[in-house]
Amino acid sequence: MSVVQVNTPGGNYPIHVASGRLTQLAQSIPADATTIALISNPTVFALYGETVLNALQSTEKKVVQVLIPDGEQYKNSQTLDQIFDALLQNRLDRKAVIVALGGGVVGDISGFAAACFMRGIRFVQVPTTLLSQVDSSVGGKTAINHPLGKNMIGAFYQPIAVEIDIDVLGTLGQREIAAGLAEVIKYGMITDADFLHWCVENAAALTALQPDVVQYAVQRSCELKAYVVSQDERESGLRAILNFGHTFGHAIEAGLGYGEWLHGEAVGCGMIMAAALSAEVCGLAPEHVQLVKDLVAAIGCPTQPPQWEADKWIDLMGLDKKAEGGQLRFVLLPELGKSVVQAVDVTTVKKVLAQF
Amino acid sequence: MSVVQVNTPGGNYPIHVASGRLTQLAQSIPADATTIALISNPTVFALYGETVLNALQSTEKKVVQVLIPDGEQYKNSQTLDQIFDALLQNRLDRKAVIVALGGGVVGDISGFAAACFMRGIRFVQVPTTLLSQVDSSVGGKTAINHPLGKNMIGAFYQPIAVEIDIDVLGTLGQREIAAGLAEVIKYGMITDADFLHWCVENAAALTALQPDVVQYAVQRSCELKAYVVSQDERESGLRAILNFGHTFGHAIEAGLGYGEWLHGEAVGCGMIMAAALSAEVCGLAPEHVQLVKDLVAAIGCPTQPPQWEADKWIDLMGLDKKAEGGQLRFVLLPELGKSVVQAVDVTTVKKVLAQF
Structure with missing residues (x-):
């Protein structure tokens, strides 16, 4: 088992990563x-509910099951109210x-x-998708969506533990x-x-889920x-670098309609675009832009963004909630393994968009 | 002007208390x-909206007004959604x-x-009732109600400042x-x-709002x-003493239906009951129970609780959200100016209830 310790002002907690971890909850x-209160959705619960309930039995505590509908479109205030109703009805x-x-919806x-x-x-947090295991379950970002924007209502709130069972990944589809x-x-x-180059070398083993x-x-x-x-627990500085590829990625998701591409697919393609912008703005070497593109392809994500007019892209990116006071800010790579947050003028962005 | 500094792990901020403070916002x-975003209700906004808008004009920032319905029954998820809609529509x-x-509803x-x-x-926070000025605006407790309980959904979240204008108290009714x-x-x-005895000496001046x-x-x-x-920002220990009088008070509010007595009135009467329980359990002197009762009367709060069967009281108090694992815990006074939190058995509670 691997243990990763997370220390933030809002709380310190371990992440346990292992095969068979569900049985140790x-x-x-x-x-x-x-x-x-065990919160899940019917799809995940059908797969792992019994294992988890058995594992929790040894605590001899009452377990209340709360099943919420499966899908990003249900990550809203109605489902949240459903959870509160269940918690209060069960006192x-x-x-x-x-x-x-x-996955991320249940966790958020x-x-x-x-x-x-x-x-x-x-x-x-017991994340059951690869995306939620490596992203949303770590760091304490919680939220629901609002009709006017994703993750608009939420909190920075840390779990007391994250339990990651890599065996559950076997039931995921190739796109996920x-x-x-x-x-x-x-x-x-x-x-x-170094980790990036390790990923390049192990891309085939990763997509094949070699344990x-x-x-x-x-x-x-x-x-x-x-x-x-x-x-940077509350995203006032460094944490912004985690949004690498996300400004373009969110534009793809919003422009195509959420759910058309998976979030990670949009981020994958968005990273290629952000790498190209990095080459233009802060000198990322062309062969490293190519490395990013090849790796995104190797893991099975789309590499070709939708063919939209530049103004549509700018509009879609302007709606991003990280756009403070109207500036278009991007996470860029001056070199592989290093990142900066930088404002970029619209002309430069359009020049890069024209490359795709 | 008086300045009170609040320091908590969640944030440090000043409370300014002065006549005319609204003009300095x-x-x-x-x-x-x-x-x-200026959030208020139509009643308060009609009285102070113009003063506040004028005061904020000097910041040269855009001000978005959000008026929410007036009353505790609107401190719910529908009104919260109305606020989020307004914030997002105004980008x-x-x-x-x-x-x-x-007051407390708007602040919470x-x-x-x-x-x-x-x-x-x-x-x-710009509290406009005496209750919210001395209670809910300080300390970072925020919440909405749920059909199954008051303040069930909320957060510990500190303001960046509390601005208290004592001039606004002139428009309050005597009950408030x-x-x-x-x-x-x-x-x-x-x-x-010492402060308690100062209140006894100044009770008449307080009710007359002598500035x-x-x-x-x-x-x-x-x-x-x-x-x-x-x-104790997050109410894991000491903060519980702020609930003195509240276990009985909440029972009165819940049993009569919320809004029948004002929260502070119920707490006032509840403090008399908690003082009587203190005499029984931890030795508060009878003359000090009397002092509590006389002072509650002097400030104009009811001193006679509703005449209910003991079991009804116990039921109503058991529903209190601070009742962990079924114990009945009370804040008690071993002497004036000192408080403890203590579990009390039902028999003793019933004995004290019989005195009223």
């Missing part, structure tokens, strides 16, 4: 917990613990429910694996050139994300 | 704020600042909106003043016997609450 439930108190079993909304219920109860790997290689690009390779990739991704988050 | 708006970003102009829901909007933006004074004398009872007396009472209340909150 009871280890993360504090002795003084009064009740466990959960401040010493209850939420266990979030599922369950974490936000934990942040708000009685002004904050403890929760454990590619989408998760996009975030994995992102950590290499923005913070760790030891996957375990290391997940562990290293969590370490790198934990490092960034520990420096 | 611009001083609390940070220079880098992009937009100001507020992470550097926007919320100004909450109103606006603070919670600030806590959640884009995972947290800055906000300024009494309800606010109940919390003022509470601080004396639980933490500061210098009111300013000192508000300042001292904020100091005492700030001291408690700075020791």
